[in-house]
Amino acid sequence: MANRVIEMPAAIRSGRFFCNLFFFAAGVGIGSWASCLPVLSAQNSLEKGELGLILLCFALGAIVAMTNVGRLTSHYSCSTLSLGGALTFGTALVIVPFVSGNAWLASVVFVAGSGFGTLDVSMNTDASALERRSGRHLMSSFHAMFSFGNLAGAFTVGQILSHGGALAICLGATGVGVATFAIVARLGSSRNADPADALQAGASSGGRLDRAQKAYLYLIGAIAFLSMMGEGGIMDWSAIYIVNVFSGSDSAGAYGFAVFATMMAVGRLFGDAITARIGSTRFLYYCSIICAASVGLLVLAANVVVVFLALAICGLSVANLVPLAFAAAGRSGGAFAGRAMSIVTTMGYAGLLLGPAVLGFVAQASSLSVTFMLIAAAFILVALATRALRKE
Numbered sequence: 113m114a115n116r117v118i119e120m121p122a123a124i125r126s127g128r129f130f131c132n133l134f135f136f137a138a139g140v141g142i143g144s145w146a147s148c149l150p151v152l153s154a155q156n157s158l159e160k161g162e163l164g165l166i167l168l169c170f171a172l173g174a175i176v177a178m179t180n181v182g183r184l185t186s187h188y189s190c191s192t193l194s195l196g197g198a199l200t201f202g203t204a205l206v207i208v209p210f211v212s213g214n215a216w217l218a219s220v221v222f223v224a225g226s227g228f229g230t231l232d233v234s235m236n237t238d239a240s241a242l243e244r245r246s247g248r249h250l251m252s253s254f255h256a257m258f259s260f261g262n263l264a265g266a267f268t269v270g271q272i273l274s275h276g277g278a279l280a281i282c283l284g285a286t287g288v289g290v291a292t293f294a295i296v297a298r299l300g301s302s303r304n305a306d307p308a309d310a311l312q313a314g315a316s317s318g319g320r321l322d323r324a325q326k327a328y329l330y331l332i333g334a335i336a337f338l339s340m341m342g343e344g345g346i347m348d349w350s351a352i353y354i355v356n357v358f359s360g361s362d363s364a365g366a367y368g369f370a371v372f373a374t375m376m377a378v379g380r381l382f383g384d385a386i387t388a389r390i391g392s393t394r395f396l397y398y399c400s401i402i403c404a405a406s407v408g409l410l411v412l413a414a415n416v417v418v419v420f421l422a423l424a425i426c427g428l429s430v431a432n433l434v435p436l437a438f439a440a441a442g443r444s445g446g447a448f449a450g451r452a453m454s455i456v457t458t459m460g461y462a463g464l465l466l467g468p469a470v471l472g473f474v475a476q477a478s479s480l481s482v483t484f485m486l487i488a489a490a491f492i493l494v495a496l497a498t499r500a501l502r503k504e
Contacts, residue, residue: 126300128246143266145170147265151279161476166214167472170222173228174461181193181230181234209279236254239254259376270370328444331497338493339437339463339494340463341471342490345483353410354416371424386432403433404489
């Protein structure tokens, strides 16, 4: 979608603002969750493999929700579903520190994942419809708000931990924050017609993608899968890498994640302008190569300062991999962009949610360094796959 200087109607500007709040709320929740993993692991005496199972439960909960939320959009507005998902996600985060026993912990984390999955699908559906109504490219800005939420969540956890706060305070404060932002967003959204109706109408129209379109979409989906697997692996394991490998403090781990999240937000703010200059395919290739190199630097780092530098470079370069893949899916789908987006987002989120859990098992069997080497390999595969994409 070409960027044009168009004056947006007040209803769309308002809808965009409140949709941004949902993205910010989701980012706060994920940022605090990822930053609290070292403390959660220590409090419950979890080995790497056990923590991997906990992450797998979060992934399974999210995927179960993601595969079913689409059926509810014909009965409920996206803002209502987003609110329900955010309240579930936030409440589960508040409960997590008070759960004892791995089975109960896994159950609560599963619920947290289902809440996040519901929130993610519904808010992205809302954002896609707003983008269509506005006639402008907006998705990167929405995902920038998600990244800023990551930063806010990680920074909050880092501050609480550095002042001696417990896990219950970290997840309690951020869980309440997730719910509060979502409530404000829902109240504001209720004053506007839900734009998801137009998107759903388009998605339910007749017709099918042909075989060539599907094959190309599976290629884009593979790029999304690998990109989001790498992104999710860094999000979930970078803090633990700093704490375990470099004997950093829990707050240092949280701040390392914050560096990564900050640079992701910055990258997404400027992504559209760079794409317009050099083209989406070239930009995707360059970003994936830089991602692989920065993760390699992280593995070879001799101290925490170099690790922070590597995370900053990686965050800046990984920022636009997923938006670029999603944009390519929309263009390839043509009249059936909704169906095309469904294929690519499902494959992408499978990488984001399942990848970190699998990487946890790898870490248990070998080391965290091997885990990050696999992440670097995933980014190299993305670079190779871009060679088969159309030059856009």
